Amino acid sequence: MNDIEVWLVEDNEVYRRGLVKALDSAIGIHCSGKFDRAETALEAILRSSTPDVILLDVGLPGMDGLTALEAFRRRIPDCNIVILTVFNDPDKIFKAVCSGANGYLLKTGSSCSVVNAVRQAADGGATMDTAVAQRVLGLFDRFEKTNGAQGDDYGLSPREKDVLEQMAKGLVIKEIAYILHISTHTATNHIRSIYNKLHVNTNTGAVAKAIREGLV
């Protein structure tokens, strides 16, 4: 098996040197490119062999790291890109995840974990730093909630959930009743129960709570 070719895009010289050393001393890994800004690395693509993995700092001068990520993705789609970041900001992590990075490491982690991430990324996997993973799982929790895969449902009965679901589609009572094959009175009564259980007293309040807390 050939060595894994790695490029490192990182503006902090001290950190970069340390990482290059760690990478080159690892078995099966060779750091064949070192750049202090994304623009330089993007130019280098044109005139040299492309790497298997790119370690990309997102706190770069000039081109924004996430923009750079997308640029690399377009130019060398087969390349696995691992984000290096000092940000533990869910929003930034989220953007990186959505841009399709193969890994997300915090700079506070050990160089050993970087080496492992490179191996994993070269293998096509995706690696996350513990802290990042926790954030991501947190997002999943929210995702789960907004997708209604159980959770605290405030003791709503199945039928009440049906009604709430239709409410959250923006339907009026008459429509809800028709769809669920019940009378408008029954629908009204279910809504009444929903309000009690959700501690709201308007249709908008119920819908807002339902969607925000993943009841529908």
Place this chain on the structure above:
Amino acid sequence: MNDIEVWLVEDNEVYRRGLVKALDSAIGIHCSGKFDRAETALEAILRSSTPDVILLDVGLPGMDGLTALEAFRRRIPDCNIVILTVFNDPDKIFKAVCSGANGYLLKTGSSCSVVNAVRQAADGGATMDTAVAQRVLGLFDRFEKTNGAQGDDYGLSPREKDVLEQMAKGLVIKEIAYILHISTHTATNHIRSIYNKLHVNTNTGAVAKAIREGLV
């Protein structure tokens, strides 16, 4: 650095033996426990030293793998658990992610990727098989879409957004007007514009769309 202690919980004997061999021949890893069912492994926790990493098959006889995952999590919270699965089913992956596993590998992957995942997990990270990672990123895409990370605000004016925001709190028009220091007529007119721009015709529809698409 001590060896990484790994337990393997896997019912298929052939696959288990192969994996034990791969793990033990890897530098810095020792497979100190082999079990064909989760119950046995859970009992073993009581009378032996606990592992750093558990490789857990989710297609086990007896106790369900995801139930086992939660049981391990409760008993040895510091232990990193990597899921082994043949399922490429988004729903199962999703449940595993939400149960807080540290890795999600497909059995179709190489034993090399298992070794990497163990290293990464011992380091506190989370590793995903390529196929799994793609699914996860797919879920994120959906998440992003259903949360409409800004962008399209349907041309709502600032004031209309104010009104919409209050609507999404479950307030009635009278309350919204009071808070925004406008008459109920004005609030009504803003709502009218909101309905036009959002292409809805009920308050619940507007609130649902606003929340789901991240307008508020």
Place this chain on the structure above:
DNA sequence: TGCCATATGACAAGATCATGTCATTGGATT
């Protein structure tokens, strides 16, 4: 200067909603 969007305000009619009260049925629990 004239036009347009935004923000404001108003009135009215009819639809819809919120809530109090009541009743029947069937399944589950005790």
Place this chain on the structure above:
DNA sequence: AATCCAATGACATGATCTTGTCATATGGCA
């Protein structure tokens, strides 16, 4: 067997919402 609760249905009243139509003032833009 008695009880509880979810689900169903009903009626009435007052509050709230939706929509059509109209009007004024302001600031930006052509």
